[in-house]
Amino acid sequence: MFELNDKIALVSGAGQSVGEGIAKVLARQGAAVIVNDLHADRAERVAADIRAEGNRAVAAPFDVTDFDATESAVRAAESELGGRTAIIVNNAGVAEQRVTKPFRELDPQDWRAPIDLNIFGAMNCIKVVLDGMYEARWGRVIQISSGSARTGQNINQSMYATGKSGIEGFIRHLAAENGQYGITANIVALGLQKNLEEKMPPEMISRLLEGIPIGRLGDPEEVGAFCAYLASEEAGGMTGQTLDFNGGSQTR
Template sequence: MSQTIFGLTGQIALVTGAGRGMGVGIARMLGRLGAKVVVNDFYAERAEETVAELRKEGIDAFAAPADITDYQQVAAMVAKVTEEIGAIDILVSNAGVPTDGMGYKKFLESTPDDWQKFVDLNMFGLMNACHATVPGMVERGYGRVIAITSESWRAGLPMGIAAYAASKAGAVGFIRHLAAETGRSGITVNALSLGTMNNWDSDALAKKTCFVPRAGSPDDVGAGVAYFASKEASWVTGQVLPLNGGSLTA
């Protein structure tokens, strides 16, 4: 009997920040490939709404609200998921925008409080989720970790997002080191680096800057995650895949 390429049947995937936007696309794609999908979001109602939407499509989905920047909440969430649903095989660290929004500010006009929220979410949020889930993967000899980062870490932009970009660069450094620590235990750790996405009024910019003249979509992100999550990608780790329509090629 032939196996479906990129099939994830029988696996359990936790997607953080999956109550909206790119996270929904990731959860939907993993679910369509057969995974049981655990939808995390800071807001419980948003997680529940996404789960209801996915279940209407026949996807096995579960809500797991928690503040990903709070290690104790993350550890409790993972313990509950493991007990009630099963061991987590795939972690997608997608949460990336603070609850109060991006708050675009030039660095010299910002304060340490402005910086902290990005570091807490994009670095410590990723580290919290990995620290809670990866030991179980190591124990079982199998796991996939995918971090969602941003092309802002690769190119300077006058947009007032220096702290955000720095936190995303930190996430890239972290996944490379975690990949080095866990590769011999059957774990792969990779990142998708997103360019101009359609979660804001971005089409005009994308048409000017991307070889493929459109903004990226949740489906695009879901497809990239599906590859990294698959058994077919078992020899890919410590890598960053640009998903940017060709806006950056170096």
């Protein structure tokens, strides 16, 4: 079950953390993976790790907010892998140029990076692969999002949340437009992930865990396994859904 043999999958932001976990699990399920990251060294490392496991992957470093670069890189990777992209996981979502402040302290130029990445970056990736899915009458679009899209939080992330809210709305319309062509589109809203351990002191992590019933942070390969299901033939009846994958988090 959940085999992805003979499918090509594009995973954006796959050079580390959750994206890396997703890319590796999809490859283990049989997909040939286009490993995207803004930084070439990260994309190449993950692609090499996948190949070392005996699976297929190519590194595709490009900026998803640049449509022309996205289209060029994806076409080149598809040519190398010998097919069209059937699965896309839009994971890239944390802009390097983000400014973490309350909205009233942000300058208008600070609004753009998180919104461009989460909305236009995701739309660019979908646009360049959607025609191939339409022609094949089969495709899977998986959008990684966050509980922040639907829950107000006093954590100085209003622009990130705005981007996630916007792309969630788009995905629901995409699902409605394309379901008749065998193309599904779903949203995975993640909770707190293990990469926070690199950014926060242990005492802060302990406080966060108090609001997570499973008592731990999320694991990238668990997210990857969930994406493998959504990418599979068996998930063909599920589309237009926002699925919380957050350990039962009460704080989101």
